[in-house]
Amino acid sequence: MKKLLMTGVAFATLAGATFTTAPVALAEDTMFVPSLSYRTGPFASGGTPLANGFADYFNMLNARDGGIGGVKIVVEECETGYNAQKGVECYESTKGKGALVYNPYSTGITLQLIPKAPVDKIPVLSMGYGLSAAAIGEKFPWTFTYPTSYWSQLSSILKYIDANGGLKGKKVGFIYLDVGYGKEPIPLLEQLAKDQGFEVAKFPVGVKEMQNQGSQWLNVRKERPDYMIMWGWGAMNATAVKEAAKIKYPLDQFIGNWWAGAHADLRSVGEAGKGYKAANFSGVGTDFPALQDVIKHVVDKGGSQVASKDLVGDVLYNRGLFNSVLIAEGIRAAQEKTGKKVITGADLRDGFELFDLSEARLKELGLEGFTAPIKGSCKDHEGAGSVFIQQWDGKDWVKISDPIAPDTAVVRPLLEAAAEKYLSDKPEWKTQTCS
């Protein structure tokens, strides 16, 4: 009996705990930015540096400048494990705390948050992932894909190939993770193949066979594509590069997208991966004053979760940091526009359409040459940012190209068509008109 009572009491305490987590009113002088991170699960190797860079930049701003416009930023992590259900749980549990913006870091979670954003008045910043069509600002007022979308990126990569060997009459192999993320750019690839006269061979890699790509690369050997493009993530990337090296595929003709070119992927491949290329839009290394400040104010003082100081400046760390830079710029623009110190999600949405990350501004921020300039706009929610190509030299990534602008003329109409299609079965969807 006693045991039963004890269990009962224990359960009651636990049940009580759920009710006490009701939204807590924040103090006047902070702004809340949730971080949907994944430090656990199959994609933790990518999620951990992203979450570190994301948090460290805001913590640096808090320590160095006392926040943004005198208001400190509170970053709170919620663990999603790259799982869409947990992502929604995180969203529901943090939105009541006055969340300014969501950065889902997963296309699956992004798709679920896109329809929620206009209802809850919290913008979604899916930085270089998620739904490409969200780049059309008139159709998706609450979703942003700065600095560029998957489709624009693909056009940049194809441009790079065209400039370094030509595309016409060639065969391009496309190896991709067989989920929504990997399939996203296929419509554009097929369209461009028609327009520019090259052939496409597709090699899907299932999530379960990420680390066992023998059969796909056997097909690559049969098909003999002139170039390979990869849309991979997590364990898939390292395996693909290893397999490519094994069949002696020329690695300098193998280009990954910006999620397939991180230190975490290539460190385990090492020398064998020499020559492999990948797209990127956030600078590599720590040779930027802003990153030095992060090291000085956060990492050296033990305020960061990075396992070692060497990991600061990794591709994905800088990616997460760049995400924070965009949010910080959006917040600044919103503060300027509204004159308020503490802004809301709706204000930040306006801020995302107003900020101007020019060369001069990047220099001011201590990020000269970190990325190509981006300007927020009402019409264009992807910013048409450029990507550069980096190459693995066996030990580290080296930037080998200038920023390559996307082929907006080709991509934009396709994006508009895709946006139309997305909205076609949603008569209640609210669009906006841009002056």
Added chain:
Amino acid sequence: MFYREVGQFKTNYTADSQVFPILQDKVGIIAMLVIAYVIIPMAGNDFFITTVMIPFLVFTLATIGLNILVGYTGQLSLGTGAFMGVGAYSCYKLTTFFPDVNIIILVLLSGFFAAGVGIIFGLPSLRIKGFYLAVTTLAAQFFLEWAFIRIPWLYNYNDSGAIEVPQREGFGVILTGAAAQPVTRYLVVLSIVLVMTWIASNIIRGRIGRSWMMIRDMDIAAELMGVRPLYAKLSAFAVSSFYCGVAGAMFVFFWLGAAEVESFDINHSFLFLFMAIIGGLGSLIGCYMGAAFIWILPIIIRALPEALGLDVNAATVEHINFMMIGGMIIFFLIVEPHGLARLWQIAKEKLRTWPFPYS
């Protein structure tokens, strides 16, 4: 003392064979219904309703579906996730074709598609048993997952490959989509789950349910006594898949809002099997308990450090969570291998004689 039925006389057969013959049970059920229908919609915040209650109810229904197959008919299945997917994708297609039909009707209709697929994959059960049957249901899981990716017609050729829930109205209110109020969605899910639980309990108490249990306990004896295994097993597969299908449709339409194939993967099949086993095989109340244990407990553990004012990393909490849930599953299965439902039954028996136990 609390559970004594002294003085409650039954004077006819109907009264004697009620689902809840004891007054205390009736009071308890009414109290729970009041909590579920009045107090939670009024007092619960959005987070509690959308993240705790709706998925809990949906998972309960899926577990009931699985329990019909595993607990009552004794046919081990690993295809629950895929059967839920059939329900979700067919509901999505149905609402594409008939956008003006009340979505609740479509959710229930989509159960029939799942039932049809369930019957097809249940056919091997007539020849194979036990673990071998589990392998054929595993085949169903893999085949259907493949179909959800490879047949773009199923997701209306969306570039993302995901099904996205459109806004649908019924009875003059918005029922699905992001604009639907959490309370509305909760009440719809609650009503469907309760009605379907009631139907399940009646099927199980009746002729069909008894034939399932006979097949479970000894199929040869059941056959000799006139139960036709073909009908018994296939009806179990059909009813089970129907429940899973409806659960799958509600899973996407009333909770997630958008789903890729990963929402119906093998891990979910295992999850529901765990819920059924921990709750108690062959028990409907066990389905509720199992779903609550597996779904609500981790949320509580996740919220605990913050509620206590401790500053712990999100990832650390997640690791602790995995360990605690794993440990508790083992603990409960050692203490009571027949699941939480059996534990509740023991508690009731103890309460009957408390505070003066005579044995």
